[in-house]
Amino acid sequence: MKKTILPILLLISIISFGQKSNLNITIDKKIETIYSIAFLDNYFLVSNHDNLYKSKLRKKLDALKNHKAVVLFDTLSKKHGFNFYKVTDWALQFGKFPELNKVREVAEPYSFVETDSEYLLKNFKKEFISFNQDSLFQEYLTEIKPLNEKIINQVKESKSIQELPTYLERYYGTKLGSYNLILSPLVHSGGFNAEFIEDGKKEVYAIIGPNGEIEHIPYFEKEFLEMDLILHEFGHSFVNPLTEKYHNDIENLKEKYYTENLKRIGENEGYSKWTNVFNELLIRATTIRITEKNFGTEKAKELLDYEKSIGFSLVENIVEILKEYEKNRKKYPNFNKFYPILIERMK
Incomplete structure (x- = not known):
């Protein structure tokens, strides 16, 4: 099948x-x-x-x-x-x-x-x-x-580097x-x-x-460059506009998730507001899912383990919700359609 x-x-x-x-x-x-x-x-x-x-x-x-x-x-x-x-x-x-x-x-x-x-x-x-x-x-x-x-x-x-735009477009459903x-x-x-x-x-x-x-020549390690950075950085261009659109809905999640501990961890990573922290958690989660689909479970697990090690355990919750999006692409042809559902699931 x-x-x-x-x-x-x-x-x-x-x-x-x-x-x-x-x-x-x-x-x-x-x-x-x-x-x-x-x-x-x-x-x-x-x-x-x-x-x-x-x-x-x-x-x-x-x-x-x-x-x-x-x-x-x-x-x-x-x-x-x-x-x-x-x-x-x-x-x-x-x-x-x-x-x-x-x-x-x-x-x-x-x-x-x-x-x-x-x-x-x-x-x-x-x-x-x-x-x-x-x-x-x-x-x-x-x-x-x-x-x-x-x-x-x-x-x-x-x-694989020239395939990254395709991986992104296929996952988010937009170009x-x-x-x-x-x-x-x-x-x-x-x-x-x-x-x-x-x-x-x-x-x-x-x-x-x-x-x-x-040998004193700058080196861009393949996995670091492609998965940790390119998929992540370009991911902002797909996700950020949606975070702005649903800003008020995300604010409603603040009381449930934005603990003092997560606030401190977010600030350590350079994010001082809950909406920015949420946006970053989501992008890290989508990056993990794109990585698993195109580079394998082992690398995806490495990324998830890293997020958990720095205190971003909520990424794992979002990863599980994203699996619903992936299993129902006929219903959700692009990430724009699924974003409000993701917020509902987090409630």
Whole structure:
């Protein structure tokens, strides 16, 4: 029976979604530039791993430590909240150097509290271009080009990485405009999700840092990259809009689930509000289910055991509820249809 159902579901998936979605894998010059500036400023979200990029930056760009771009970045990040995803969102809205024209809109624009922040950002953009065009930095970019190509080729060797958009679309039952993986040798061991609107379509990005190094070359371990991060980060683009839509219903679950212990654990993971904690628990649960379906029970169990070890035991409850969605895809053709049912089951 299972052997008959699987091809049928696959055929339905192909008919429903048409052409297979590709994963674009790059190392982006805008991210390289802004994180080189961040490195010179000792920014707290630069990778802890020592590597050839850092060695070359120390050797070649010491003279740029006092560049206006570094000084402005320091002020913006420490006094105006220009950090975490805001840094990568800001850089990726632009096209190529040196024009750096705005080519896409951030799906959910953020605002700064300080009134002079926008003025500082305009000045920073000018200095950002100036830093990128500096002959010392251009020399550095030329020197690391073979390293960049080596890292991209290593990641592309995976037989499953180009299947990840299909795994996501098949599970959530919807399709996005494009999927973009940006590898960043200087970003911390983790990453950011970014969403943009271009030509009316939602483009999603995962900006990922290495989780190690081999012979001083940044290394992106396959399972860490594909399951722990890419499936998770892109998952936000499918789940976040639904969490916003059902915000009030999720708030009604707060009294039942948001204990002081879960609040403390959530804050340790960087989530200060119940809705954010719930959203994160759900994405971790869907990631586990997608992983089991495409990478096997053992890896899914590893992910679940990790969540339980950090105190996110509620993930296991959600995993069990998701099995109802998976068994009734005719009734729930996409995750949008099942989301309110999931909330009801949690009540």
